[in-house]
Amino acid sequence: MSRTVWLIEGSRTPFLRAGTDFADLMSYQLAAHAIKGAVDRAGVTADQVDQVVLGTVIHNVKTPNVAREAALTAGLRQQTPCHTVSQACISANQAICRAADLIRLGQADLVVAGGVDCASDTPILFRRPMRKKLMGAQKLRSLWDYIKFALTLRPRDFFPEQPQVAEFLTNRSMGADCEMLAAKFGVTREAQDEFALRSHTLAHQATEAGKLAREITAVELPPKFEPISRDNGIRVSPIEKLAQLKPAFVKPHGTITAANASFLTDGAAAVILASEERATELGLKPKAILQDYVFTGQDLKEELLLGPTYAIAKLLERNNLSLQQIDVIEMHEAFAGQVLANLAAMDSQEFAVQGLSGRRVGKVDMSKLNLWGGSLSIGHPFGATGARLLNTAANRLHAENGKLAIVAACAAGAHGHAALLRTI
Numbered sequence: 001m002s003r004t005v006w007l008i009e010g011s012r013t014p015f016l017r018a019g020t021d022f023a024d025l026m027s028y029q030l031a032a033h034a035i036k037g038a039v040d041r042a043g044v045t046a047d048q049v050d051q052v053v054l055g056t057v058i059h060n061v062k063t064p065n066v067a068r069e070a071a072l073t074a075g076l077r078q079q080t081p082c083h084t085v086s087q088a089c090i091s092a093n094q095a096i097c098r099a100a101d102l103i104r105l106g107q108a109d110l111v112v113a114g115g116v117d118c119a120s121d122t123p124i125l126f127r128r129p130m131r132k133k134l135m136g137a138q139k140l141r142s143l144w145d146y147i148k149f150a151l152t153l154r155p156r157d158f159f160p161e162q163p164q165v166a167e168f169l170t171n172r173s174m175g176a177d178c179e180m181l182a183a184k185f186g187v188t189r190e191a192q193d194e195f196a197l198r199s200h201t202l203a204h205q206a207t208e209a210g211k212l213a214r215e216i217t218a219v220e221l222p223p224k225f226e227p228i229s230r231d232n233g234i235r236v237s238p239i240e241k242l243a244q245l246k247p248a249f250v251k252p253h254g255t256i257t258a259a260n261a262s263f264l265t266d267g268a269a270a271v272i273l274a275s276e277e278r279a280t281e282l283g284l285k286p287k288a289i290l291q292d293y294v295f296t297g298q299d300l301k302e303e304l305l306l307g308p309t310y311a312i313a314k315l316l317e318r319n320n321l322s323l324q325q326i327d328v329i330e331m332h333e334a335f336a337g338q339v340l341a342n343l344a345a346m347d348s349q350e351f352a353v354q355g356l357s358g359r360r361v362g363k364v365d366m367s368k369l370n371l372w373g374g375s376l377s378i379g380h381p382f383g384a385t386g387a388r389l390l391n392t393a394a395n396r397l398h399a400e401n402g403k404l405a406i407v408a409a410c411a412a413g414a415h416g417h418a419a420l421l422r423t424i
Contacts, residue, residue: 006275011041030118032074044110058121059086070268076112093407100290109277115387118381137149167412188255189255196376203373215395216230233379234377261336288393288405304412308331323363331369347364389407
């Protein structure tokens with residue numbers, strides 16, 4: 001018998017631009033702050049947590065199961081099993097849904113789930129020839145062995161492999177894919193800049209009104225231990241200034257710039273999920289019910305970032321709902337062009353016939369979409385964004401007296417995700 005999953009509480013670290021105040025931290029340390037924040041906010045104790053599931057994208061070889069190190073650092077018990085999942089930008093979404101499955105199936109009663117990424121701590125690899133030499137060097141024993149090894153090294157061996165946000169099988173950057181998608185749906189540079197400015201403006205307003213503070217657990221770092229409690233990527237700039245920026249991916253005539261694309265971010269986010277029975281027993285008050293969720297896969301070459309359209313369509317059909325019945329929509333903003341292209345696809349009858357079995361999703365009411373800002377302004381730690389979206393959607397439902405919310409995101413690998421939240 002399937003059990004109801006309650007979203008009890010959520011918390012995140014501030015989301016900071018890579019290379020700033022979190023630059024010296026590892027992912028597990030950031031995740032520990034988010035886990036402890038969520039547990040403390042929910043009012044649960046370490047012995048009440050049955051499992052921990054985290055998502056991540058930038059894997060550190062020293063902490064391959066980052067959920068374990070994070071949970072123990074956060075003060076959870078060694079007897080609590082922890083595991084890590086990865087599905088590009090929907091890694092936290094996948095972690096949350098796997099945690100919900102554990103609860104639905106009776107394998108757990110209360111689970112911490114979320115995600116983390118520290119772009120500042122991205123592992124930089126040597127190229128394969130150098131890696132092979134270094135692996136062979138483990139067998140060196142004598143001084144003469146080391147001298148002979150040193151003589152095999154060449155300057156080119158020390159050139160690193162530059163990390164990039166690119167699709168492995170197509171060898172295209174995600175920005176280039178977004179340029180193709182924007183062109184396909186007629187999304188102009190001006191429209192992208194305006195949407196980016198909207199995101200930053202709404203995030204700034206939500207910050208000043210204290211709305212985002214409800215989600216954030218301050219982080220204090222040595223030696224000063226001054227609380228870091230705000231996202232530092234929010235910039236409200238004149239639209240004229242955004243228009244002056246040069247294309248970042250397709251030069252010189254591309255439409256995506258540093259201003260209308262999400263930036264490399266350090267951060268972590270976590271939520272507390274529980275069965276209705278366990279939450280009632282512990283006296284926990286839920287924010288919402290996690291009612292349903294779907295994952296989709298699309299064409300890698302043509303539809304890399306169209307996941308939200310496919311996933312939302314599938315989710316609405318499964319639950320016999322229309323888009324108009326949804327009160328709150330939180331969609332991941334990888335690029336302004338990606339969001340606008342998905343909005344156009346959802347409202348296109350032609351696209352519905354081609355890719356959605358003829359059923360058009362509908363026109364998104366912008367007064368429901370990302371009203372507290374989004375990834376373009378708040379930031380996008382790849383593995384953590386899904387947990388931020390879920391918690392924000394739940395908070396908005398209560399702030400706006402809504403009943404139903406949808407969280408949606410695209411991801412590398414041409415994946416999509418959508419989840420349905422319902423207030424009690």
